[in-house]
Amino acid sequence: MQAHSVNPDDPRVRRTRQLLQDAMMELMRKKSLQSITVQDIARRAAVNRVTFYAHFEDKYDLMDSIVRTGVHAAFTNSAPLEGVPLEDGLRLLCRTVFAFLSEVQDSCEGGHKQFDPLFETAVQQELYAFVLRWLDNLPAAKANTQSVATVISWTIFGAGTDWSRSRESSPKTTVEMAVDEIVNVLLSGLRSLVADKDALAAPAEK
Amino acid sequence: MQAHSVNPDDPRVRRTRQLLQDAMMELMRKKSLQSITVQDIARRAAVNRVTFYAHFEDKYDLMDSIVRTGVHAAFTNSAPLEGVPLEDGLRLLCRTVFAFLSEVQDSCEGGHKQFDPLFETAVQQELYAFVLRWLDNLPAAKANTQSVATVISWTIFGAGTDWSRSRESSPKTTVEMAVDEIVNVLLSGLRSLVADKDALAAPAEK
DNA sequence: TCGCTTGTGTCGCGTAGGCGACAGGTCAGC
DNA sequence: GCTGACCTGTCGCCTACGCGACACAAGCGA
Structure with missing residues (x-):
């Protein structure tokens, strides 16, 4: 849980968070939150799964x-x-x-x-x-x-x-x-x- | 000119190149290529100007x-x-x-x-x-x-x-x-x- | 002419992200 | 029971990116 060690003003951080949020919103249009996995989100966002955990605790936090x-x-x-x-x-x-x-x-x-x-x-x-x-x-x-x-x-x-x-x-x-x-x-x-x-x-x- | 030292398969590289290309295409809709600066492109793409030169020689190369x-x-x-x-x-x-x-x-x-x-x-x-x-x-x-x-x-x-x-x-x-x-x-x-x-x-x- | 501004191209350093790998954890079906 | 497949959460190493700073060049008004 180093979710708060990142700098929120870094352009890379803004980008990554936006990508993950967008991916999640797209997935929510066709699947239930329960059935969505962190891997789904990371794959769709073209972001590494490990990076996800650098920003959010889990999918509920996102x-x-x-x-x-x-x-x-x-x-x-x-x-x-x-x-x-x-x-x-x-x-x-x-x-x-x-x-x-x-x-x-x-x-x-x-x-x-x-x-x-x-x-x-x-x-x-x-x-x-x-x-x-x-x-x-x-x-x-x-x-x-x-x-x-x-x-x-x-x-x-x-x-x-x-x-x-x-x-x-x-x-x-x-x-x-x-x-x-x-x-x-x-x-x-x-x-x-x-x-x-x-x-x-x-x-x-x- | 380290434009060819980056790994084209790295997701970060794909993202950055895509962002720069998108920014350039948006700018081309309202400005001439001549009047577009590298700074314009980098700013609109939310990518650092130095990073631009890691991928392209100049705006013509892009x-x-x-x-x-x-x-x-x-x-x-x-x-x-x-x-x-x-x-x-x-x-x-x-x-x-x-x-x-x-x-x-x-x-x-x-x-x-x-x-x-x-x-x-x-x-x-x-x-x-x-x-x-x-x-x-x-x-x-x-x-x-x-x-x-x-x-x-x-x-x-x-x-x-x-x-x-x-x-x-x-x-x-x-x-x-x-x-x-x-x-x-x-x-x-x-x-x-x-x-x-x-x-x-x-x-x-x- | 001299500044002042704006863009270019490059450097070094610090940080965020990608990736392979690992140890659990859950659940299906043999 | 026991696999095998899949997901989770974490680690260490390496690479890509952000950023401040620099020297240089072109335009431009005082």
């Missing part, structure tokens, strides 16, 4: 890094939340998470049911970190941002997972309907949770 | 390898000439060369006029080598295959270049018309050139 990278990219690309009011920000976050989840569902051969435990923690933790950074940078920043971020991240992630699962059986609920409901619930829930009422207002005193 | 690789791939992919009669083989060769030339013309910002000397020798030499292998493997193999291969390769390449140039100004002559004409000229020319008449026949005594 999968974890892919999910986190994907979530991170989805947020930083499509959701610039600088100076956005709480309600609009929540709506944007919801749409991004929902889109990400359904994209994974579509490109992963049987959805993400197979690696749920891994998937849940990775997505939720990244979502939590992002929400927390956002809350702390809001003009009306307050004390208990960590608890609020926990509520928001788990609620959005959970609702998104439910929605993307139900999407297969009864695709009648549109994205906007689901998003509206979640945002409303979150806002009313937050009103009773948060002591400082200013936290919910738009950045009025900017 | 361009040369790209052309040769492309010609080789075009032949081996779309023209399996095993046991094909001479006339049909010539027709197939013509179509392949014509397609290759117009593809280059379209994807190279101003056609290949800018690097003609390099381009001509590379394409013609690869074409020559391919034709020679083909002729030597024909059942009715004969002595002067080298001269015949010279005639065939130069004729096809020259005609293809003329056609792809005229294609811009007056695109009335179709591929099939041009190919038919060249094949007919070649066949009649070969009849008077070749001593052994059997060489022109289909592989009858198989």
